[in-house]
Amino acid sequence: MTDIQENLHGVSRNIDRVLHRQYDREQQAILDWLTPLDYYSQQNDFIARRQEGTGDWLVESDEFQQWENNEKRILFCPGIPGAGKTMIASIVVDHLFKKFRNDPGIGIAFLYCNFRQQKEQRLIDLFLNLLKQFSQGQPLRPECVTRLYKAHERHRTRPSFREISDALYSVIANCSRAFIIIDALDECSATDRIISLFMEELFSLQAKTGSSVFATSRPILGIPTEFQRRGSSILEIRASLRDEDIGRYLDGHINQISTFVREAPGVEKKIKSAIVKAADGM
Numbered sequence: 645m646t647d648i649q650e651n652l653h654g655v656s657r658n659i660d661r662v663l664h665r666q667y668d669r670e671q672q673a674i675l676d677w678l679t680p681l682d683y684y685s686q687q688n689d690f691i692a693r694r695q696e697g698t699g700d701w702l703v704e705s706d707e708f709q710q711w712e713n714n715e716k717r718i719l720f721c722p723g724i725p726g727a728g729k730t731m732i733a734s735i736v737v738d739h740l741f742k743k744f745r746n747d748p749g750i751g752i753a754f755l756y757c758n759f760r761q762q763k764e765q766r767l768i769d770l771f772l773n774l775l776k777q778f779s780q781g782q783p784l785r786p787e788c789v790t791r792l793y794k795a796h797e798r799h800r801t802r803p804s805f806r807e808i809s810d811a812l813y814s815v816i817a818n819c820s821r822a823f824i825i826i827d828a829l830d831e832c833s834a835t836d837r838i839i840s841l842f843m844e845e846l847f848s849l850q851a852k853t854g855s856s857v858f859a860t861s862r863p864i865l866g867i868p869t870e871f872q873r874r875g876s877s878i879l880e881i882r883a884s885l886r887d888e889d890i891g892r893y894l895d896g897h898i899n900q901i902s903t904f905v906r907e908a909p910g911v912e913k914k915i916k917s918a919i920v921k922a923a924d925g926m
Contacts, residue, residue: 671785674793678779679772681764686756690734699728699735707879712740715821716854720871722863723881729860730756732881733827736858740823749820753777757832765832767842768805774824775808778815788814809845813852822855829861836865843870 702708702721711719723729737754744750753774757765779789788811792803803811816822826846833839847870850857860881861867871878 671780674785674789675776675780677793677797678776678789679769681769681773683754683756683773683777687734687737687754690731690756691738694731694735694738699732702732702735702879702881703739705879707877708736711856711858711877715856716850718850718857718859718871718874718876719879720868720876721858721860721879721881722868723860725862727881729881730827733825733858733860737825740825744821747820748781748783751778751781751816751819751822752825753781753823754825755827755832757826757828757830759828759831759834762832762834767838767845768808770832770842771805771808771812771845775812775815778812778819778822782815782818786811786815786818809849812849816849816853816855822853824850824855824857826857826859829859830864830867839865839867840870843867847874 703712707719711717721729721732723732733754733756737752740750740752744752754777755770755773757770775789779786792807792811796803824846829843830839832842846857849855859871868878
């Protein structure tokens with residue numbers, strides 16, 4: 645009798661494994677159907693290039709602490725080209741994932757906009773990616789996403805923006821907290837109209853769901869004004885004001901100059917000082 649019971653338990657475990665693998669394949673198929681674009685490889689590449697300790701000034705700032713610890717907050721970080729906005733965004737993403745890694749109720753989604761990828765950055769594509777990330781971050785596949793897939797997959801149609809938006813609201817509603825990080829907002833489109841539409845929809849999503857939004861951008865196209873109108877906290881990213889970041893980076897790469905220069909009295913310090921001054925915010 646014991647042998648029979650053990651065999652039955654073994655069969656049951658095998659069936660469970662098969663069903664689990666099938667469920668995983670179905671879930672991945674649905675996520676890929678939403679959008680094949682994946683920002684995780686970019687995130688991994690950016691954070692791998694980070695010099696240890698850089699960006700700490702931001703996560704330790706009062707503005708960031710208020711944003712991180714309170715719901716329904718928006719933190720806008722403008723900066724000139726080369727100031728390090730993308731690295732700062734990747735540090736924020738990495739910080740949140742590490743802090744909330746054991747809390748499945750926390751939803752985190754991020755977008756890295758790039759003017760070279762504007763064909764993949766239509767308004768509907770950006771929101772599809774947010775829906776994909778929030779969905780894959782939940783322990784169970786959201787039913788609203790499954791219904792959306794079944795409603796369109798058979799006839800090979802695509803969901804409307806309103807359908808995507810409604811599904812996104814539903815998925816975020818299942819999160820105890822939701823964080824959205826947008827890097828280079830000014831690069832999501834070549835036209836002011838699309839950028840304005842994206843901001844309008846983003847602010848609407850934030851207001852309806854209570855999400856916490858973090859965004860970087862060059863201070864152009866009226867973008868800072870729109871964030872100010874929404875009561876956002878503003879924290880400028882400017883490398884010359886954060887000499888400790890440049891200093892850390894140079895310390896990590898000082899071995900690339902010749903030994904003679906490194907060992908000359910005072911030369912290393914002069915080199916670092918000159919580079920920090922020449923950076924002028926970049």
